[in-house]
Amino acid sequence: MAPVRYVPNPLFEEEVREQPQHEKGMRTITKGVAKAVRTAARPFRNTGYYERRVRVKAQSVVASDFAWHWVEFGSVHNPPYAPFRRGLRAAGIRLVMDPKPPR
Amino acid sequence: MSDAVQILDAVAIVGDYLREHPDVESMVGGRVSHKSPSEGDFEEPWVRITLLDPQNVTGNSRVEWLVSYYLQIDCYAGSENRFAEAFDLAAAVRAALIALPDADLEDAVVTDIGFASMPSQPDADLMPARERFILDAEVFAHPR
Secondary structure, eight states: OOOOOOOOOTTHHHHHHTSHHHHHHHHHHHHHHHHHHHHHHGGGOSSSHHHHTEEEETTEEEEOOTTHHHHHHOBTTBOOOOHHHHHHHHTTOOOOOOOOOOO | OOOOOOOOOHHHHHHHHHHHOHHHHHHHTTOEESSOOOTTOOSSOEEEEEEEEEEEOOOSSSTTOSEEEEEEEEEEOOTTOOHHHHHHHHHHHHHHHHTGGGSOOSSEEEEEEEEEEOOBOOBTTSSSOBOEEEEEEEEEEEEO
16 A cells, blocks of 8 residues: 555644534533533622623633623732633633643 | 541642742742732732632542642732833742742642743733733642
8 A cells, every 4th residue: 555645734623613513512512611610600799790791602602791801810909710710620621731842 | 637638728838939939039029928918018019829729630549639729820010010020020930830849848749830821911900000920820739
């Protein structure tokens, strides 16, 4: 058998994202993440406005509360409640820090 | 007394370590804490450490031995509000933490450390918005 040369497709990720199966799979994940983010926001709930502004948009989870960055990162007068980062971890999504060593 | 493993006070461990680190100490003195300085005491730069999430990552039947402590470390500029000051402080903190697994700590062994991000996120709760870098760090540690 003749050797086959592998040519990476630079549009691979983009093409995969457009597949309906990928969209369906991502919908399940993003719904779970959004639920976990809302759960992480519950302990500091005041009016529930922030929770209601956490939504699934296409293949992302977004917070459209105008003060999201204060909630997430805190300020000099407020602690960082970090509902997104806590929610992501609670949903089982982990940042894998295993870089390849430099050449 | 129960032989259950006690979760570590990662904020205190990292805070003590940073306060004693010469590069960080030269920039903030002892102003490394789990809370912001008192109202009106924002002249000098400071570091605030918040524990966002401790998660058990032991990976075997041993209970709560190796834990991933997910920390937010805010590095604030002083009243001159220089971007470079906040960045230099964050860089010094980051460099100090990279050496944390080699440090001889009294109650803990840090096995690894990683950084998720280090965005520049000025704090608009102060006027004018105070320069700040936010270091997202994950510290893996177990009791000694």
